[in-house]
Amino acid sequence: MSDLDGPEIEILPLPLDAWHRARGGRMVEFAGYHMPVQYEGIMAEHLWVRESAGLFDVSHMGQLVFTGEGADVALEALLPGDIKGLGEARMRYSLLLAENGGILDDLMVTRRGDEIYMVVNGATKYDDIAYLLDHLSDDITINILEDQALLAVQGPGAVTALSRIVPGVEALVFMTAGAFDWNGTPLWISRSGYTGEDGFEISVPAEAAAALADALTAEPEVKPIGLGARDSLRLEAGLPLYGHDLDPETTPVMADLGFALSKRRREEGNFMGAERILLEREQGAVTKRVGLVVEGRQPVREGAAVIDGEGSDVGKVTSGGFAPTLGAPIAMAYVPVAMTAPGTVIQIAQRGKVHQATVTAMPFVPHRYVRAGGK
Amino acid sequence: MSRYFTEDHEWVDVDGDIGTVGISEYAQSQLGDIVFVDVPEEGKELTKGDEAAVVESVKAASDVYAPVSGTVLEGNAALGDNPGLVNEEPEGDGWFFKLTLSDPDELTGLMDESAYAAFVAKL
Numbered sequence: 001m002s003d004l005d006g007p008e009i010e011i012l013p014l015p016l017d018a019w020h021r022a023r024g025g026r027m028v029e030f031a032g033y034h035m036p037v038q039y040e041g042i043m044a045e046h047l048w049v050r051e052s053a054g055l056f057d058v059s060h061m062g063q064l065v066f067t068g069e070g071a072d073v074a075l076e077a078l079l080p081g082d083i084k085g086l087g088e089a090r091m092r093y094s095l096l097l098a099e100n101g102g103i104l105d106d107l108m109v110t111r112r113g114d115e116i117y118m119v120v121n122g123a124t125k126y127d128d129i130a131y132l133l134d135h136l137s138d139d140i141t142i143n144i145l146e147d148q149a150l151l152a153v154q155g156p157g158a159v160t161a162l163s164r165i166v167p168g169v170e171a172l173v174f175m176t177a178g179a180f181d182w183n184g185t186p187l188w189i190s191r192s193g194y195t196g197e198d199g200f201e202i203s204v205p206a207e208a209a210a211a212l213a214d215a216l217t218a219e220p221e222v223k224p225i226g227l228g229a230r231d232s233l234r235l236e237a238g239l240p241l242y243g244h245d246l247d248p249e250t251t252p253v254m255a256d257l258g259f260a261l262s263k264r265r266r267e268e269g270n271f272m273g274a275e276r277i278l279l280e281r282e283q284g285a286v287t288k289r290v291g292l293v294v295e296g297r298q299p300v301r302e303g304a305a306v307i308d309g310e311g312s313d314v315g316k317v318t319s320g321g322f323a324p325t326l327g328a329p330i331a332m333a334y335v336p337v338a339m340t341a342p343g344t345v346i347q348i349a350q351r352g353k354v355h356q357a358t359v360t361a362m363p364f365v366p367h368r369y370v371r372a373g374g375k
Numbered sequence: 376m377s378r379y380f381t382e383d384h385e386w387v388d389v390d391g392d393i394g395t396v397g398i399s400e401y402a403q404s405q406l407g408d409i410v411f412v413d414v415p416e417e418g419k420e421l422t423k424g425d426e427a428a429v430v431e432s433v434k435a436a437s438d439v440y441a442p443v444s445g446t447v448l449e450g451n452a453a454l455g456d457n458p459g460l461v462n463e464e465p466e467g468d469g470w471f472f473k474l475t476l477s478d479p480d481e482l483t484g485l486m487d488e489s490a491y492a493a494f495v496a497k498l
Contacts, residue, residue: 042433043408228407228434297458298411299431322410322433329410351429351436 014059015149015206019213023224031060031122035227042228046324049195049233050365053155054225055216062125063145063203064132066116071140075116078135079109080252080271082262086111089177091190095252095260096120096128101273101280102248103255104131106240110177110190117188119150119201121242149209154199154233156368157221162189162200165215169200174369182212195230196237196367235330236323238291238362244302245289245318245332253280254334256289287315288340291362292331294320294348294355299329304350306335315339317348325365331357378466379442379482380491386466387442389482394443397470398430398461401495406432409461414450414472421445421474423481428471430461443481445474 014033021027025036036057039045048054066075072083081094091110095103105124110117120128125144132142153162163170166180169189177190185208193199204212216222231241240246246255251273258281265271269278294300299322306315320331331348339346344359380386384402388395403409411431421427421441428439428450450472454460461469476482486494 037434038407041407046433232433296411298413298429299436301436322431324408324433 014057015209016057016059016213019210020057020224023217025224025226028227030227033060033122035060036224038226038228039224042226042232043324045223045225045229046232048223049155049197049225049229050325051156052223053153053157053161053199053219053221054195054229055213055222056152056154056225056230057149057213058122058152058201059149059206059209060122061150062118062120062122062128063148063150064118064120064125064129065143065145066118066136066140067114067143068140071116072111074136074140075109076265076271078132078272079107080261080265080274080277081109082264083109083111083116085262085264088112091175091177091192093260095257096131097252097272097277098248099272101251101276103242103246103250103252104128104248106242106246106257108190108192112177112179112188123243145203147206148203149206151202151204151209151213151216152193152195152199153202153216153222154193154195154197154225155221156198158197158199159370161216161219161221162202164219172200173372174198176372182208182215185212187212191370194237194239195233196239196363196365196369197233198368198370231319232321232324235319235321235332236325236363236365237367238332238364240289240332241319250289250334251277251280251285253277254285254287254289284337287334287336289318289332290335290340291360291364292317292320292333292346292348292357293326293360293364294329294331294357296355297322297329298353298355300331300348300350300355300357304331304348304355306333306339307347307349307354311349317350323364330360330364332362333357335359377482378488379485380488380494381440381442381485382494383440385439385442386491387482387485389476389479392476392479393448393473394445394476395470395473396427396439396442398439398465399491399495400465401498403462403465403469406430406435406437407462408433409458412451412454412458412461412471414454415447417447417449419447421447423478431458439471441474442485443474443476444478445476448473448475
């Protein structure tokens with residue numbers, strides 16, 4: 001058979017490398033690091049997060065801090081979001097845009113005191129930093145928090161488990177953050193994540209990461225979860241993954257991320273690629289990211305072609321897999337605008353076989369974020 | 376009845392000129408949760424090394440190669456409704472297909488159980 005794991009290559013270990021190995025994590029290379037792809041199995045881990053809570057190590061991601069007078073305004077040249085209007089300890093999903101409006105990365109921005117804290121993707125972090133250094137004035141300083149690990153606790157049991165260890169986190173609502181103390185260790189905690197579940201992301205000094213991971217997994221709600229389930233969870237949540245569903249060839253409108261274009265910024269039209277992006281927003285982009293539920297049991301995977309009635313390629317699948325919560329294969333694909341209405345049946349060609357799929361509104365599994373003034 | 380293994384982690388049980396093919400315990404443990412199996416149809420002519428079946432885990436699709444040449448007698452219909460059988464009993468009820476061997480001499484190039492165990496131990 002093909003595609004079993006190959007030999008491992010010696011690369012930089014993350015702070016929790018030994019912690020994962022000691023707990024039976026199967027390590028694979030990802031974004032230039034060794035990361036656990038699974039512990040007991042992707043399906044079981046996925047379902048555990050949906051019903052209880054999981055601990056994810058996302059320390060490969062880049063944690064950046066911007067300081068200097070007007071850092072928020074300066075960042076608005078590169079991001080289409082309202083950064084200037086971001087309140088203290090509030091966070092926002094945004095996009096790092098190229099001059100032509102293509103997406104260089106997707107990221108989270110938080111205002112904390114006099115600085116802007118940003119979390120970017122692991123595989124793109126060094127390119128992002130080079131691009132940011134190129135385009136920001138010398139008055140803005142970028143610090144890379146290389147000595148901070150990043151953990152995520154996700155799932156309906158996350159708030160119960162984490163608030164036992166760090167009282168007070170239950171007061172946060174979705175997309176807000178705050179500084180907390182854990183036995184003398186400073187933690188920066190936000191109520192956010194990338195699974196569609198309620199949960200938290202915790203920036204912790206690297207030397208305390210293993211102790212915190214121990215404390216979290218000692219809670220009955222929490223088990224360690226690998227990258228495999230992280231991918232299937234975010235796919236069910238309809239959340240795009242950079243390098244797969246987003247790349248420099250896609251724009252925010254094509255990616256159906258129009259919500260990341262803040263109203264004031266659209267009106268001012270002064271971000272990278274604004275001319276093209278605003279025109280696409282007005283007239284529609286040629287192709288758009290949609291969700292698909294695939295007929296039968298066989299998943300369609302990244303790279304499979306969307307074909308028209310004549311069998312010509314008209315689009316492509318950018319993420320696909322089996323959805324454990326739904327018990328069915330699902331996917332994300334870029335398709336021509338005429339095929340984007342929910343309910344549209346489309347054909348996908350993969351390894352000589354044609355699959356039927358139905359365009360479906362995302363998320364596939366409802367989000368369960370805890371919002372301000374909500375439930 | 377003798378069981379033979381390939382370096383690609385298929386096994387074949389041979390009884391007379393009939394072979395039953397599946398994937399090894401090691402292979403299923405590496406693949407993880409199996410969600411779909413595509414087995415070959417009756418009558419399909421396979422040459423040793425051909426892509427004979429597809430096995431899909433949550434994460435990825437993998438090809439299963441024909442360990443020997445022959446004509447397919449039947450695919451394991453039970454895997455259609457219950458692909459997880461491959462995880463539960465990879466070297467038993469989770470077999471993929473049966474075939475009539477066209478060249479039993481090909482078996483000499485395969486590993487027996489102890490040789491395969493030694494091969495896996497080094498991976």
